[in-house]
Amino acid sequence: MSPKGIPEAVIAAVSGEEHPIAPFLRMDRMPHIWCSTCGIGTTVKALAAAFEKLGTDLDKVAIVSGIGCTGRVAGYVRLDSFHTTHGRPIPFATGLKLANPELDVIVFSGDGDLVAIGGNHFIHAARRNMDIKVVCVNNFIYGMTGGQVAPTTPLTALTSTTPYGNAEPPFNLCHLAAACGANYVARWTALHVRRLTKAFTEILVKPGFCFVEIITPCSTLYARKNRLGTGLDIMKYYHDNTVIEHGADPAEADIVFGGPIICGKFVERDRPTWLEYQDQHLTERLGEKYFRAKALQEACER
Amino acid sequence: MRREIRITGFGGQGVILSGVIVGKAASIYDEKNATMSQSYGPEARGSACSTQILVDDKEILYPYIRESDVLVAMSQEGYTKFLGELKADGVLIYDEDLVNPGEIKKGIKAYPIKAQRIAETDLGRKIVTNIVILGFMTAVTKAVPKEAMVEAIKTSVPKGTIELNLKAFERGYDAFREGAGEQVEEGSGARSGAE
Amino acid sequence: MKADPVGVRTGTFYLDGDRAAAEGAIAAGCRFFAGYPITPSTECAEHISERFPEVGGIFIQMEDEIASITAIIGAAWGGARSMTVTSGPGVSLMMENIGLAAMLETPCVVANVQRGGPSTGLPTMVGQADVMQARWGSHGDYEIIAYSPQSPQEAFDFTVKAFNMAEKYRTPVMVLLDECVGHMVEKVVIPPADAIEVEPRRLTDAAKGEYLPYAYGDDLVPDMAEAGMGYRFHVTGLTHDERGYPEMSVRCQDWLVPRLVAKIRQSADDIVEFDEENADGADVVVVSYGISARVSRMAIDLAREEGIEVGFFRLRTIWPFPEKRIAELAKKIKAFVVVEINLGQIFYEVERCARGQCETLLSPHAGGGVHDPEDILKVIEKGAKAK
Numbered sequence: 001m002s003p004k005g006i007p008e009a010v011i012a013a014v015s016g017e018e019h020p021i022a023p024f025l026r027m028d029r030m031p032h033i034w035c036s037t038c039g040i041g042t043t044v045k046a047l048a049a050a051f052e053k054l055g056t057d058l059d060k061v062a063i064v065s066g067i068g069c070t071g072r073v074a075g076y077v078r079l080d081s082f083h084t085t086h087g088r089p090i091p092f093a094t095g096l097k098l099a100n101p102e103l104d105v106i107v108f109s110g111d112g113d114l115v116a117i118g119g120n121h122f123i124h125a126a127r128r129n130m131d132i133k134v135v136c137v138n139n140f141i142y143g144m145t146g147g148q149v150a151p152t153t154p155l156t157a158l159t160s161t162t163p164y165g166n167a168e169p170p171f172n173l174c175h176l177a178a179a180c181g182a183n184y185v186a187r188w189t190a191l192h193v194r195r196l197t198k199a200f201t202e203i204l205v206k207p208g209f210c211f212v213e214i215i216t217p218c219s220t221l222y223a224r225k226n227r228l229g230t231g232l233d234i235m236k237y238y239h240d241n242t243v244i245e246h247g248a249d250p251a252e253a254d255i256v257f258g259g260p261i262i263c264g265k266f267v268e269r270d271r272p273t274w275l276e277y278q279d280q281h282l283t284e285r286l287g288e289k290y291f292r293a294k295a296l297q298e299a300c301e302r
Numbered sequence: 303m304r305r306e307i308r309i310t311g312f313g314g315q316g317v318i319l320s321g322v323i324v325g326k327a328a329s330i331y332d333e334k335n336a337t338m339s340q341s342y343g344p345e346a347r348g349s350a351c352s353t354q355i356l357v358d359d360k361e362i363l364y365p366y367i368r369e370s371d372v373l374v375a376m377s378q379e380g381y382t383k384f385l386g387e388l389k390a391d392g393v394l395i396y397d398e399d400l401v402n403p404g405e406i407k408k409g410i411k412a413y414p415i416k417a418q419r420i421a422e423t424d425l426g427r428k429i430v431t432n433i434v435i436l437g438f439m440t441a442v443t444k445a446v447p448k449e450a451m452v453e454a455i456k457t458s459v460p461k462g463t464i465e466l467n468l469k470a471f472e473r474g475y476d477a478f479r480e481g482a483g484e485q486v487e488e489g490s491g492a493r494s495g496a497e
Numbered sequence: 498m499k500a501d502p503v504g505v506r507t508g509t510f511y512l513d514g515d516r517a518a519a520e521g522a523i524a525a526g527c528r529f530f531a532g533y534p535i536t537p538s539t540e541c542a543e544h545i546s547e548r549f550p551e552v553g554g555i556f557i558q559m560e561d562e563i564a565s566i567t568a569i570i571g572a573a574w575g576g577a578r579s580m581t582v583t584s585g586p587g588v589s590l591m592m593e594n595i596g597l598a599a600m601l602e603t604p605c606v607v608a609n610v611q612r613g614g615p616s617t618g619l620p621t622m623v624g625q626a627d628v629m630q631a632r633w634g635s636h637g638d639y640e641i642i643a644y645s646p647q648s649p650q651e652a653f654d655f656t657v658k659a660f661n662m663a664e665k666y667r668t669p670v671m672v673l674l675d676e677c678v679g680h681m682v683e684k685v686v687i688p689p690a691d692a693i694e695v696e697p698r699r700l701t702d703a704a705k706g707e708y709l710p711y712a713y714g715d716d717l718v719p720d721m722a723e724a725g726m727g728y729r730f731h732v733t734g735l736t737h738d739e740r741g742y743p744e745m746s747v748r749c750q751d752w753l754v755p756r757l758v759a760k761i762r763q764s765a766d767d768i769v770e771f772d773e774e775n776a777d778g779a780d781v782v783v784v785s786y787g788i789s790a791r792v793s794r795m796a797i798d799l800a801r802e803e804g805i806e807v808g809f810f811r812l813r814t815i816w817p818f819p820e821k822r823i824a825e826l827a828k829k830i831k832a833f834v835v836v837e838i839n840l841g842q843i844f845y846e847v848e849r850c851a852r853g854q855c856e857t858l859l860s861p862h863a864g865g866g867v868h869d870p871e872d873i874l875k876v877i878e879k880g881a882k883a884k
Contacts, residue, residue, distance in 0.1 A: 026731065026742075028740075028742075029742060058729070059725065059726075059727040059729065060725055062724040062725070064571070074731065074733070075731055075733060075742065075743060078729050079729050080722075080724040080725065080728070080729055080730060080731075081729075081730075081731045081732075082571070082574065082724075082731075082732055082733075083731070083732070083733035083734060083735065083743070084567065084570075084597060084734060085567070085593055085594055085597050085734055087563075088563065088564070088567040088594065088597075090564075091531075091559060091563070091564035091565075091567040091568045091571065092567045092568065092570060092571035093571060094531075094557070094559075094564075094568050094571060095529065095531060095567070095568035095569055095570065095571025095572035095573075095574075095575065095577075095579065096571035096572065096574055096575040096724060097571075097575070098529065098555045098557065098568075098572060098575070098577075099528075099529050099555070099571070099572035099573070099574075099575025099576050099577035099579070100575040100576050100577075100723070100724060100725050102725060103575065103724055103725050120560050120561060120564070121560060121564050124559070124560040124564070274557075275555075278555075282550050286550055286551070289550070289551055290550050290551070291503070291550060291551055291552055291553035291554075292550075292553055295553075321682075322511060322682060325511055325682055325683075326511035329511060329683065329684040330509055330510075330511055330684055335683075335684070336683070336684070337681050337682065337683045338511075338681070338682040338683075339677075339680055339681050339682065340680070361791075362683075362791070363791045363792060363794050363795045364791070364792055364795055364867070364870065365677050365681055365788060365791065365792075365867060366866070366867065
């Protein structure tokens with residue numbers, strides 16, 4: 001924000017200057033495909049702000065996305081970025097990270113991609129405490145295919161494949177991630193830009209499986225089908241109905257149609273990452289025979 | 303000349319290791335060609351298991367037993383299962399405490415041995431039953447030279463057990479050379495099956 | 498480039514095909530393996546899990562085969578030579594992402610120890626019915642390279658080759674073992690590291706900011722960047738332009754997909770390998786691969802005893818298919834006899850290449866075992882009587 005409180009983007013647009021996060025984006029790919037009032041852009045901006053705040057070496061960051069609206073994030077960020085197959089960004093990221101542990105590997109994808117078709121990978125990566133950061137933009141619906149029910153769609157909500165209302169209980173993603181062993185679990189909405197940015201600065205330096213769920217408006221499909229109003233109306237809804245409760249038990253943070261949204265940092269712990277545990281265990285078992293032991297020793301001495 | 307050998311027993315007897323030793327002895331220490339395959343599936347995880355070893359001067363083209371020259375049986379179940387593939391004049395080697403051969407067809411050369419008893423009583427380790435019987439088989443069939451078998455044992459068994467295994471092998475080998483026991487019938491050097 | 502001695506266990510061993518393939522992979526520089534247990538391929542994964550800690554490799558058992566193939570693609574972009582191994586049902590699960598590997602032009606190796614199918618089929622018994630799946634299994638147009646070893650020694654040798662071809666042509670390469678070769682134990686000689694050629698990755702030397710991930714030269718293979726090198730590149734499974742950016746157009750599809758196919762096809766002479774014995778001047782040529790090739794040679798011996806002029810053609814690579822040579826031979830002989838443990842797959846390839854110039858006969862086997870040489874002989878006899 002500028003000193004006068006006018007958003008920098010607005011100043012930039014008016015003055016014709018480059019947008020402050022333009023260096024982070026592939027500007028030659030603009031305009032993007034996202035609808036007006038979609039929340040995905042906001043989440044990308046928050047990530048960029050977190051990088052800026054931390055002074056992250058962007059040459060060492062890789063973004064992996066799956067398929068869907070949020071899956072397009074990988075295509076718009078000026079980073080090493082991988083747009084993979086539907087549901088598979090987590091195993092792709094797993095391979096990428098383990099092949100080059102120096103990389104900060106961030107999975108940026110939607111709820112359908114990560115916990116429906118990719119649900120198995122999600123739970124196992126959390127169980128392993130794989131050192132990847134998983135950002136889930138949750139808009140309660142399949143956007144790119146035209147508004148079908150998702151495993152996150154609240155009960156009774158209307159979608160194009162639940163024309164009489166959803167009769168399946170949804171996943172509580174934060175509860176799922178926490179139960180599977182994630183080192184960091186938080187939920188915010190697309191309204192909470194500052195808190196979301198802070199969460200990103202935290203996960204970027206936190207080892208292990210870190211999960212951030214971002215409740216995001218899909219005004220074109222979810223809001224329209226459920227008569228929730230415009231994008232602005234949804235932001236107002238977030239404003240009026242969010243309950244911030246750090247350390248809340250994620251099991252108690254279910255999302256109910258029309259109900260409050262419990263947000264906050266729910267889990268922060270220090271289980272060893274997959275690779276840390278491997279290194280520790282194999283060094284104990286194999287001693288000098290463990291090839292990585294020498295490299296680790298040298299790294300410690302440095 | 304192609305020789306087809308079947309070794310069968312139950313899980314834990316080291317049947318597969320026996321196959322590896324024979325195949326390795328023939329192909330690495332005797333400059334012949336030898337393939338070894340084992341039976342897989344549920345049967346390999348529990349009770350009966352078997353290995354087939356094919357030894358030839360030429361490249362082995364057919365990877366399975368068609369008619370075995372030698373059947374080594376360390377379990378009743380394996381004996382029953384594989385007796386049918388033994389050649390009419392094939393060699394049958396069995397542990398007589400573990401296998402009741404019943405009536406053996408005429409022509410088959412049968413060599414019983416108390417391999418498990420030797421391993422347990424003489425050597426104090428039942429686990430080397432398979433190596434005792436390999437020693438016996440080596441002496442009976444001459445399918446693979448003794449020296450090659452010894453080398454193969456040295457490089458196949460756990461390091462701390464080499465001495466014990468070589469001793470077991472020698473005991474089995476000598477069990478035939480001494481002509482000990484009731485297994486040798488007059489003349490033929492083997493007990494032929496009853497009519 | 499020579500192999501890294503750290504990974505080469507030089508010596509003479511008595512090894513099964515699965516473990517020999519594992520040693521081949523390690524010798525070729527494979528340092529990332531992701532897999533899921535499935536008979537009859539598991540011995541390969543087990544062997545790698547034991548060996549990798551000593552050579553600096555990362556072994557991970559994933560939650561399924563989909564995760565396994567995707568993880569090795571990710572690892573390749575992170576700079577590792579990577580591999581997975583599986584069998585029929587697992588390959589079926591991997592197919593979507595084998596397409597991703599082809600589309601992103603990712604060097605990686607998938608070994609399929611073929612068992613009897615379809616579906617769960619015969620988990621512990623031999624089959625060769627996945628050869629067309631290897632070629633056509635993922636949707637869309639692409640080409641693949643596939644090797645077919647007939648012995649544990651070749652499982653080692655061909656896995657090394659598979660890694661080299663994966664790097665040279667930036668493509669997934671399949672090693673199509675079969676259960677018989679995978680589980681058969683036989684002598685395997687692993688040469689010293691300086692006798693093993695390893696193809697280096699074709700990394701770009703473009704200046705930062707000037708790198709185009711899919712710009713290419715005469716060999717049609719683009720130079721690669723790995724994550725973390727500072728190029729900040731983008732790749733996608735969508736149809737993409739030379740910047741790697743998605744473009745949904747006929748023009749872009751036409752720019753991209755024919756090249757993906759052509760980069761393999763135009764180099765077929767460099768890739769294709771086969772053994773030929775007395776094929777020129779023969780009346781009948783037996784075409785086979787994998788374990789069936791060994792059994793076929795027994796039948797050929799029997800046929801020659803009967804005075805039939807029989808030649809032998811063994812596919813070392815199955816894909817690309819040796820179209821040119823099969824077409825040449827078709828003009829000179831009476832019949833091809835294709836011996837494979839399926840109900841006709843390579844048979845149709847041979848028939849296609851023969852273009853009616855000679856008979857093409859099949860000696861089929863539904864799987865679970867190998868052919869009786871006598872059954873093959875009968876088909877050879879029939880071929881010898883062809884006009």
